[in-house]
Amino acid sequence: xxxxxxxxxxxRNGTDGIVFPLTSTSCLFGRKTECDIRMRLPWVxxxxxxxxxxxxxxxxxxxxxxxxxxxxxGACFEQPVPLKHGDVLTIIDRSFRFEYPLQSTxxxxxxxxxxxxxLQQVAEVELLHKQTSGSKNLDAS
Numbered sequence: 001x002x003x004x005x006x007x008x009x010x011x012r013n014g015t016d017g018i019v020f021p022l023t024s025t026s027c028l029f030g031r032k033t034e035c036d037i038r039m040r041l042p043w044v045x046x047x048x049x050x051x052x053x054x055x056x057x058x059x060x061x062x063x064x065x066x067x068x069x070x071x072x073x074g075a076c077f078e079q080p081v082p083l084k085h086g087d088v089l090t091i092i093d094r095s096f097r098f099e100y101p102l103q104s105t106x107x108x109x110x111x112x113x114x115x116x117x118x119l120q121q122v123a124e125v126e127l128l129h130k131q132t133s134g135s136k137n138l139d140a141s
Contacts, residue, residue, distance in 0.1 A: 003101050004053045007037065010088065010095040025053040029091060030064070043068050043092045051083065051098070059083040059098060068092055 002023065009017035020027070020037060027036045030048040039048070045065040052060050062080045063070045071090040072081055083089075085100045 004057060005059060005098060005100045007051075008097040008099060010097055012093075016097075022051065022053070022059070027051045029070075029096075037096075039091060039094060041092055041094075048091050049089065052080075059100070061087075061089060061098075 004022045004025070006022055007020040007027065009019070011017045024036075028047060028050045029035060029037045029039065029044075030046050031039060031041070031044045032046045035047065045067065048065045048068075049061060049063050049070040052062060054060055059082070060080045061070070061072060061077075061083050063077060068091075069076045071077075072083075073088055074090070083098045085098070087098050089096050089098065
């Protein structure tokens with residue numbers, strides 16, 4: 001099952017609470033029993049907001065409530081908004097942090113010895129010198 005990110009409940013004391021993995025392309029917040037994240041507060045709309053994953057695997061936040069709009073990082077919004085890692089969405093007085101999944105970063109290959117590294121740097125300097133020596137108009141700025 002693909003994982004598009006996670007939604008972390010931010011407790012009232014500011015610490016992290018329950019984590020909801022985002023495994024489908026849509027996550028609905030609201031009061032209805034069909035909602036993925038259900039909030040049983042009378043001020044929350046039946047369908048308050050949703051996060052949709054687009055074809056580029058980008059999370060988009062969509063506000064569905066006109067009475068008590070969802071806030072993103074403390075500000076209201078009208079149009080769907082792309083989410084960034086660490087964005088905080090707030091519904092009434094409950095906050096959630098969106099996080100993209102961690103991407104494995106390729107590790108840099110290390111040289112066998114410092115001698116190999118020095119030889120590589122000398123070769124790069126020589127190549128650069130050959131490329132620029134043919135050009136008479138060098139920009140000194």
